Amino acid sequence: MPEQPADELEELRSLGQTLRTDPVVWETPPPDLWSRIAAEAFPPADERDAPADDSARVVSLESRRRPRMLWMVGAAAALLIAVAARVVMTRSSDDGTVLASTELERLGDTGQGSATIVDRNGSLQLRLDATDVEPTDGFTEVWLINAGVTELISLGPIRSDGTYDLPAGLDPAAFPIVDVSFEPLDGNPQHSGDSVLRGQFTF
Amino acid sequence: MQREAVERDEADGAVGVRWVAGDPDALRLAYERFGALVFTFCARSLADRDAAADCAQETFVSAWKSRDNFDPTRGNLGAWLLGIARYRVMDAYRRSARTPVPGGDLPGLDAASASEPAREDQLSDRLLVAHALEHLQPRVRKVVELAFYSDLTHAEISARTGIPLGTVKSDLRRGLERLRSELAGSQRGRAGSDRTATESNEKGRQDA
Numbered sequence: 001m002p003e004q005p006a007d008e009l010e011e012l013r014s015l016g017q018t019l020r021t022d023p024v025v026w027e028t029p030p031p032d033l034w035s036r037i038a039a040e041a042f043p044p045a046d047e048r049d050a051p052a053d054d055s056a057r058v059v060s061l062e063s064r065r066r067p068r069m070l071w072m073v074g075a076a077a078a079l080l081i082a083v084a085a086r087v088v089m090t091r092s093s094d095d096g097t098v099l100a101s102t103e104l105e106r107l108g109d110t111g112q113g114s115a116t117i118v119d120r121n122g123s124l125q126l127r128l129d130a131t132d133v134e135p136t137d138g139f140t141e142v143w144l145i146n147a148g149v150t151e152l153i154s155l156g157p158i159r160s161d162g163t164y165d166l167p168a169g170l171d172p173a174a175f176p177i178v179d180v181s182f183e184p185l186d187g188n189p190q191h192s193g194d195s196v197l198r199g200q201f202t203f
Numbered sequence: 204m205q206r207e208a209v210e211r212d213e214a215d216g217a218v219g220v221r222w223v224a225g226d227p228d229a230l231r232l233a234y235e236r237f238g239a240l241v242f243t244f245c246a247r248s249l250a251d252r253d254a255a256a257d258c259a260q261e262t263f264v265s266a267w268k269s270r271d272n273f274d275p276t277r278g279n280l281g282a283w284l285l286g287i288a289r290y291r292v293m294d295a296y297r298r299s300a301r302t303p304v305p306g307g308d309l310p311g312l313d314a315a316s317a318s319e320p321a322r323e324d325q326l327s328d329r330l331l332v333a334h335a336l337e338h339l340q341p342r343v344r345k346v347v348e349l350a351f352y353s354d355l356t357h358a359e360i361s362a363r364t365g366i367p368l369g370t371v372k373s374d375l376r377r378g379l380e381r382l383r384s385e386l387a388g389s390q391r392g393r394a395g396s397d398r399t400a401t402e403s404n405e406k407g408r409q410d411a
Contacts, residue, residue, distance in 0.1 A: 009350055009357070012379050015332050015386075016351030018325065024333035029242040030256050034234055037263045041230055105268055149290045193297030200272055 096120030099172065102199035104130065104180070111196045115178045117166075117203075124166040126155060126178065133158065133196055135182040143191060144175035147200075151175070152191055173203040219275040230267050237281045238263075240334050241288050247326055248292040258295060262288040278387045281334060285327045292323060328386060335385035339378055346371050347378035 101116040113130030126144070133140050140158040144166070145151065153175055155164040166172060180197040218236055221229035238259070245258035266273070266287050273283050336344060336351075349360050357375070361368040 008375060008379055012347060012350045012375060012382070015328075015379075015382050016336075016347075018329045019333055019336075020352055022329070024243070024330055026239045027243040027246045027252075027255070029238050029259060030252070033238065033242065033256055033259060034231070036256075036260050037230070037234060040260065040264045041267045042227065105265065107265075147286075149293050191297055193294050193299075195294065200269070202272070 096125070099124070100176075100201035100203050102178065102201050104178070104197040104199040106196070107198055108182070108194070108196035111180070113180070113197055115199055115201075117172050117201055123168070124170070124172055126164040126166060128158070128162045128164065128178070128180070130158070130162070130180055130197060133180055138182055138184040138186075140196075141181050141183045141191075143179040143181065144170075144172070145177040145179050146175050147177065149177070152179075154189070172201065176201045176203065219273075219280045222270055222273060222280060223275060225270065229270075230263065233266075233280060233284070234263060237284050237334075240281055240330055241284050244285055244288050244327060244330055245292060247330075248323060249295055254295060258288060258291045261291045265291075279331075279385050282327075282331055282386060285331065289323050289327060331385050332382055335382050339381060342366065343374045343378045343381075346374045347382075350375060350378075 095118060097119045099117045099119050101114060104111075104113045104115060106112060111130060111133040113128060113133070115129070116127040118125045118127055126142070128142060142155040142158055142164060144153045144155060153167065153170070155166075158180065177198060177200050179191075179195050181192055182194045182196055183192045218229060218232045222233060241262050242255060242259040245262070246252060246255035249255050249258060262284060266284055269287075273280065336347060339347060345364065346360055346366065349355055349363065355363060357371050358368060360366075360375075361371045364371070366374070
């Protein structure tokens, strides 16, 4: 092979290898794509300032950066979550150590919540506070997913106490995504693809 | 290293920094810079322009809502966006692949979909490399492309282009560093473990 830093040339070639045989042809996005994104990402002001019950729709990480919005959204969400949370918290007041927590992003039409991974004397638990996640058909299932979204671990149907034991020996950092889905009662153990809430832990 | 990468690439860096700061313009800037990248990824994966537009829309919106999760020290914004797009593509696959379970052969259940993640990884890397290439300085791009598409040595590239040997070497190094940083945070940037893991049946894992 070539002279001196041959490995650099080789690395470059390995990066470019697939382009050699199969050059990339860019697709042009439809002209309205940006306006669609902007409309969804930046709802009109009146919608943002809507009454509390409505503003629960926009619970997201975004609200952290907007104190006023956070306050309104937070008030709505907190009320809803507080009830569920209290059940969980009082039930296990020897709570253990919180390793990570996340707000859940709404992917479907309903639902909101948050999730926490707790270390309780060496055994790990997921605590899920989720509301408005009852499907019209089928059932609601809770999952942990790896960052590459290629591996899933089912934690089973949603539980009213919100507490899920993680499989012993599981590294929660390897499955940092928590997902809540609607599943039909069809005996198919796979994820339906119909996720309603999702969040990602940072450990 | 990543810090340097962010500084070296002013345009990407500026978008990344503003993104982290929650500047509303950052979403538009990110779309201008990475819109075609994300849309092309979705279109190639889903082979349907309408589904691809939905996928790209969901990607940018959910990326924006989750922008706190983007860490510019751990990867490039384009790679991060493609990671999210990949997520959306997988969701679309799952929705469409949800057909009745074929009799008995459990390990084979995912035979078709198991190959998808690896294919998405390759596509993602290929698009990121092509995207990065287009944003290199013209001279650097020229020598990197020669290195890509030929088997020329440094000296031969120098002779072919009339660019001094030392400059060829430093340009290639810069190009390589740029491409590496562009892939940081992508599937390729991670240890290869994700790829082999995709072979496993998703649900079968819970038994392990």
